[in-house]
Amino acid sequence: MITVHHLENSRSQRILWLLEELGIDYEIKHYQRDKKTGLAPAELFEVHPLGKSPVITDDKLTIAESGLIIEYLIETYGNGELMPARGTPENLEYRYWLHYAEGTFMTLMIITLVLNRIESAPQPFFIKPVTKSIAQKAKAGYSGPNIKLNLDYLENVLQNSKWFCGDSMSGADIMMSFPIEAAAVRTDLKANYPALAEFHRRIKRLPAYERAIDKGGPYAY
DSSP: OEEEEEETTSTHHHHHHHHHHHTOOEEEEEEOOOTTTOOOOGGGGGTSTTOOSOEEEETTEEEESHHHHHHHHHHHHSTTTTSOOTTSHHHHHHHHHHHHIIIIIIHHHHHHHHHHHHHHSOOOTTTHHHHHHHHHHHIIIIIHHHHHHHHHHHHHHHHSOSBTTBSSOOHHHHHHHHHHHHHHTTSOHHHHOHHHHHHHHHHHTSHHHHHHHHHHOOOOO
16 A cells, blocks of 8 residues: 655645546555744654655655656556656656756755745844845845746746647646746746646646645645
8 A cells, every 4th residue: 555644735745646646545644844843743754764755655665756756656556647658759858857847946946945034034133134135146146037947948848738748647747736836826927927827727627636635635835
């Protein structure tokens, strides 16, 4: 039996979505974030040494990292669904998006999140103007322009294709869902990136996505 060690408001929500798409049995072990720090609870260290989510266990296997979990579940239980055939250009593109989602795009989003927290964190009055200025310059000179560059890139991709790997949904779309959902609360996608906004609207209306939300619990960024 597959167990999803599911941390609230985390990337593990897309693992639940994938399992619902695959239609296989699984169970959820829920974990709540610390109310003060927002960090994962210590219990997750009992599952994986880094204490992070998502993590799944499948019999004696313990697997972490969203991209690897998605690859494993689709290759093991997908029966050829949700991934292009091996050896095709589409399969290479599929694997590209699995790596890109966390390796490129979410990295920029996390950097911006950290800079925002530095900018707004309580600090001695004589230090705050300095740290605020540094955070603002870093956003203006690095993370902001690079996020825009990537959003423009993704918009162009989805203007030419309904899904990230062509006309059929794949694990790449599930992997890309989290960074796009994160971008949606920080950017007016409808006004500036209509193709991304349509992708965001489309996935949230999928029955499997809705079932995953029902089982996983409230989901916010």
